[in-house]
Amino acid sequence: MDTQMKEPITERQARIVEIVTQQGFATIDNLARDFGVSAQSVRRDIIRLDAEGMLQRFHGGVGVRETSVRLGYAEKRTVAADAKQRIAAKAASLIPDGSVVFLDVGTTVEAVARELAGKRRLHVFTASLAAATILSDHPAIDLFVIGGSVRGVDGSLVGETTLSTLSRFRFDYAVIGFSGIDRDGAFMDYDIEKVGVKQAAMEQAGHSFVVGDSSKFRKSAIVRFSGRPDSLSLVTEMRPPAEVLEVMQGLCIIAE
Template identity: 25%
Template sequence: MQGLHQASELPHLRRQKILLLLERDGKVMASELGQHFAVSEDTIRRDLAELAQAGLLQRVHGGALPRPKDTGKDYLTRIAEPNEVKTRLAQLAAQRVEEGQIVLFDSGTTTLQIAQSLPSGLSITAVTCSPMIAMTLAEHPGITVILAGGKLNPATMASGGHEALRLIQGVKADLLFTGVCAIHPEMGITSVHYDEVAVKQAMLDSASHVVAVTTADKLGAVEPFVVAPCTRLQTMITERFVPSDVIEAYRRMGVEVVQADV
């Protein structure tokens, strides 16, 4: 219980643990959480209120339930639809790849478009957990493709688990294109899927230069599971029409922000 008591001194850690308990149990009660974290029920109610305001759970009398399931389009549907903004961002990102590099490709529809945007004749070693990205890169005769194995997550169409982690941890990459569900100056990079957090963190640890490619709607957003602070990024590529104060928040942390002409 000592670790849980320590979490009471760090509200953001306590709220993260609340989300983990919610995912595990399917519901949480304020009275039980107060005992669990050795804090008052009023403190827990404030935690739940802030998490609900951020859209991370659904408040009910006496506690909270998971937020309603995302009814958005699935991965395969999204990659089949044209998106001019993502295409342009991916093209800019692909220009960052240099001959002979070892490049990590995180999962996601945007990183898939980066793979599709690489020029023919390029010679690199590519490492990914995404079978779809691996198949795209395999069309390039000069690209050596290493696919990390493991259990396939149908929501992300990427592999995970111990096998994937061991392979990623053994790589020293020049460049990483990291997938972004949400990115916030204070909360950092966050993900919808708990299962992919460890793989994303391993990729960040294995790369010399990290590039995040994100549409404007993901800036300032927060998802339930924290991957890493924004300071782990070297470069962020995003849309042109983003308020300057939003961009400056990332630049103050040392992140190079490149805005596309879309």
């Protein structure tokens, strides 16, 4: 029987685990710059950490493992619940009765769906089975579920059918979730297919409300997306850091 002990991870590798656990994702270039080492050195660290099952290697960077570090969907509903409710109430207050609305996926967007249930004569399109369930028994809501393939435990609908269907409609408002913010102000998420749906919906909307609590300001992800600055607002519960405020250029709406 092989009783050889595994070599412990290095101090730098342990710090990489800490950084990625806090942020959700980090690029090789950023880690190399932070540690003052070559990208190849960081790449070797990432290969080791991926092999140990501690992090997950991606093209150009490293992230937390879906099955271990990242919160499960049921847990996400309980995190920052008060902040999500305030954000949802504020976003819903900005959507008039009679509007045509697209709802994205995510627990904060689901909170917005609950607030919208009290509206009158809304036309709601969604790629979220969870949001559709919330609104399905409200007769004042004209509900349309965008077709597609179900992706993940959050009941997200994605794929060519989803994108093709979205292109046929025009929305007054889109309510979009996100997982993090890049340093240049671009929003970020983990799944390229879900981001494709977000981007397509924002392009079809007169105005987009990107909703998320302040914990997202300290996180990064994998895939970037953005909207037109003249038709975009970030709805959150706390004043963002100065660098985010500077990039957003007055587009933040704070839910008191």
